[in-house]
Amino acid sequence: MGGGLSNGKSIGDVVLDLQDISLAFGGVRALQGVTFDVREHEIRAIIGPNGAGKSSMLNVINGVYHPQQGTVSYLGAKRHDVNTHEAAVQGIARTFQNIALFKGMSVLDNIMTGRNLRMKSGLLAQAFRLPSAEREELQHREAVEQVIDFLEIQAYRKTPVGRLPYGLQKRVDLARALAMEPKLLLLDEPMAGMNVEEKQDMCRFILDVNDQFGTTIVLIEHDMGVVMDISDRVIVLDYGRKIGDGTPEQVRGNQAVIDAYLGVSH
Amino acid sequence: MLYRENGQFKTSYRADQQMLPILQDRMFMGLLLAFVFVGAPFVFSDYFFLSILIPFLILSLAALGLNLLVGYCGQISIGHAAFMSVGAYAAYNLVLRVPQLNFLVVLVLAGLIAALVGLLFGIPSLRIRGLYLAVATLAAQFFMDWTFARVKWFTNYASSGSVSTATIDLFGFPINSPVRKYLFLAAVVTVFAVLAKNLVRSHLGRAWMAMRDMDVAAEVIGIRPVYAKLTAFGVSSFYVGVAGALWGFVHLGSWEPLAFNITLSLNLLFMIIIGGMGSILGSFFGAFFIVALPILLNRAPDWLGIDMSTAMVSHLESMIFGALIIFFLIVEPQGLARLWAIGKEKLRLWPFPH
Ligand SMILES: Nc1ncnc2c1ncn2[C@@H]1O[C@H](COP(=O)(O)OP(=O)(O)OP(=O)(O)O)[C@@H](O)[C@H]1O
Ligand SMILES: [Mg+2]
Numbered sequence: 001m002g003g004g005l006s007n008g009k010s011i012g013d014v015v016l017d018l019q020d021i022s023l024a025f026g027g028v029r030a031l032q033g034v035t036f037d038v039r040e041h042e043i044r045a046i047i048g049p050n051g052a053g054k055s056s057m058l059n060v061i062n063g064v065y066h067p068q069q070g071t072v073s074y075l076g077a078k079r080h081d082v083n084t085h086e087a088a089v090q091g092i093a094r095t096f097q098n099i100a101l102f103k104g105m106s107v108l109d110n111i112m113t114g115r116n117l118r119m120k121s122g123l124l125a126q127a128f129r130l131p132s133a134e135r136e137e138l139q140h141r142e143a144v145e146q147v148i149d150f151l152e153i154q155a156y157r158k159t160p161v162g163r164l165p166y167g168l169q170k171r172v173d174l175a176r177a178l179a180m181e182p183k184l185l186l187l188d189e190p191m192a193g194m195n196v197e198e199k200q201d202m203c204r205f206i207l208d209v210n211d212q213f214g215t216t217i218v219l220i221e222h223d224m225g226v227v228m229d230i231s232d233r234v235i236v237l238d239y240g241r242k243i244g245d246g247t248p249e250q251v252r253g254n255q256a257v258i259d260a261y262l263g264v265s266h
Numbered sequence: 267m268l269y270r271e272n273g274q275f276k277t278s279y280r281a282d283q284q285m286l287p288i289l290q291d292r293m294f295m296g297l298l299l300a301f302v303f304v305g306a307p308f309v310f311s312d313y314f315f316l317s318i319l320i321p322f323l324i325l326s327l328a329a330l331g332l333n334l335l336v337g338y339c340g341q342i343s344i345g346h347a348a349f350m351s352v353g354a355y356a357a358y359n360l361v362l363r364v365p366q367l368n369f370l371v372v373l374v375l376a377g378l379i380a381a382l383v384g385l386l387f388g389i390p391s392l393r394i395r396g397l398y399l400a401v402a403t404l405a406a407q408f409f410m411d412w413t414f415a416r417v418k419w420f421t422n423y424a425s426s427g428s429v430s431t432a433t434i435d436l437f438g439f440p441i442n443s444p445v446r447k448y449l450f451l452a453a454v455v456t457v458f459a460v461l462a463k464n465l466v467r468s469h470l471g472r473a474w475m476a477m478r479d480m481d482v483a484a485e486v487i488g489i490r491p492v493y494a495k496l497t498a499f500g501v502s503s504f505y506v507g508v509a510g511a512l513w514g515f516v517h518l519g520s521w522e523p524l525a526f527n528i529t530l531s532l533n534l535l536f537m538i539i540i541g542g543m544g545s546i547l548g549s550f551f552g553a554f555f556i557v558a559l560p561i562l563l564n565r566a567p568d569w570l571g572i573d574m575s576t577a578m579v580s581h582l583e584s585m586i587f588g589a590l591i592i593f594f595l596i597v598e599p600q601g602l603a604r605l606w607a608i609g610k611e612k613l614r615l616w617p618f619p620h
Pocket of ligand 2 (some may be wrong): 055056097156
């Protein structure tokens with residue numbers, strides 16, 4: 001399907017290319033020689049059993065972890081040891097498996113932090129709330145309000161995030177990432193722990209983001225139904241190795257994948 | 267139903283982003299300021315100004331500064347009195363060596379010098395956190411205590427080690443009476459409180475809070491820890507430095523290095539714990555509590571008609587003080603500011619119970 005059409009949208013060139021990535025923590029080999037790419041505008045799913053190295057993969061992509069071996073190319077340029085800040089500047093945003101919201105802040109302020117990278121007024125301009133700072137604040141507030149409308153969380157703007165139920169917190173986590181207006185969005189189990197209805201909402205949001213903003217998405221998800229429904233291509237990890245890569249149909253028929261999921265010894 | 271936000275619909279984000287979006291809050295603040303600047307001078311005695319309001323205002327400013335660092339940015343410092351001493355001695359030397367400087371300029375410069383020193387001692391925060399950082403900031407305390415006791419230049423070679431200041435003169439207007447001192451401090455503290463409020467509701471403040479709440483997520487979003495932490499140390503030390511200069515010039519008049527020892531540092535920490543971490547209002551509550559409580563405890567036996575020796579009173583004072591701090595930590599870890607917020611919440615629903 002790469003390069004072709006899937007449900008009416010056009011998948012573009014490779015934007016992210018990982019070659020032979022290996023990452024170890026002491027004796028634990030989280031990733032071993034994993035190679036895969038992500039194309040513009042696609043939804044790329046990563047699946048695999050617990051501890052397979054999925055989250056580690058995302059952490060490599062946005063510079064939280066530095067692989068001992070292998071190369072990462074993003075938008076055609078090879079990156080050497082990018083840090084998280086550079087990754088953010090380059091338009092990579094993410095959500096977290098264990099919600100990592102700023103607990104002491106309101107929903108609005110949490111999402112506003114997604115704009116921090118774009119806000120330039122200096123310390124004194126902010127302290128004196130100069131017209132320029134006020135204008136900047138308003139301009140970014142408006143962008144954030146669009147995200148709030150998009151994710152339908154208008155009713156919770158001023159609520160401290162800690163008081164929200166789990167499903168809504170996940171949504172705020174996504175909102176914060178979207179506020180960055182990312183080119184590449186990394187979602188680490190955005191639907192974990194949700195009920196069916198919440199999952200459906202989240203699926204709809206992910207598809208809408210992909211569709212309306214053309215955002216490229218890398219998604220980790222355990223729910224195979226969801227993965228089969230919304231992803232364009234799937235990569236399967238097991239014990240840090242890639243054991244499958246292809247369209248959902250291809251992956252579903254792959255014997256190694258079936259074994260890994262059914263726990264057949266290998 | 268006097269305190270409500272219902273019916274006050276915000277028709278623009280600008281209106282929603284005001285410092286005090288609720289009408290009643292604005293009215294309350296207006297009345298408070300009117301009382302502080304117009305009413306208070308007619309109401310209180312000189313004793314009340316000198317022993318309560320003046321130290322309260324200065325310590326509020328210091329607590330506010332510490333709160334920016336600890337409460338908003340989540341970094342710890344148990345040596346903040348050191349930066350007060352830097353501000354105080356910087357102001358002393360500026361007035362001594364460049365007498366033509368306006369005192370307001372002296373204040374700002376003293377704050378900037380304290381900020382620089384604070385930045386320096388904030389550098390360890392880039393690598394270490396928690397208890398280890400606490401110990402590193404303690405080093406600031408000992409280093410500064412030592413510096414001002416040993417390096418005689420800072421104290422202008424005074425043989426006793428103690429320095430004294432002349433009356434502040436503001437544009438030909440001497441700040442020499444308790445009321446004038448009070449008004450001057452009230453003005454300075456009001457301005458600094460507004461600036462702090464502006465900072466914490468801007469992107470820098472959000473960067474601080476993000477670092478405090480979840481540093482990995484903050485980094486991933488593009489907030490640079492180096493910038494967030496060092497600005498917090500810098501701004502915090504600036505505030506505390508200004509407070510130190512005021513403490514020396516307005517409250518003490520003359521002082522020795524011991525005036526800024528670790529006890530003062532710990533008191534500042536108590537203020538923000540009791541008043542409320544991450545709350546500007548809380549810094550004021552905490553400072554008032556710490557300033558007023560000992561005086562209250564000291565006088566209580568008299569009022570109650572109990573005959574007690576002074577030694578006994580001071581022992582009781584520290585015991586009750588300690589007990590109250592522990593009580594607060596257990597019952598309301600978010601401090602008086604939280605109680606205030608709960609009170610407002612209740613008022614919002616009043617007279618209906620839910
Ligand atoms: N920071 C770390 N330090 C040490 N070991 C780590 C670290 N991060 C991950 N690991 C290890 O690397 C392996 C892969 O972890 P990872 O979190 O990437 O798995 P995962 O596929 O996301 O699993 P899950 O489905 O449980 O989220 C695990 O064995 C984990 O213990
Ligand atoms: Mg994971």
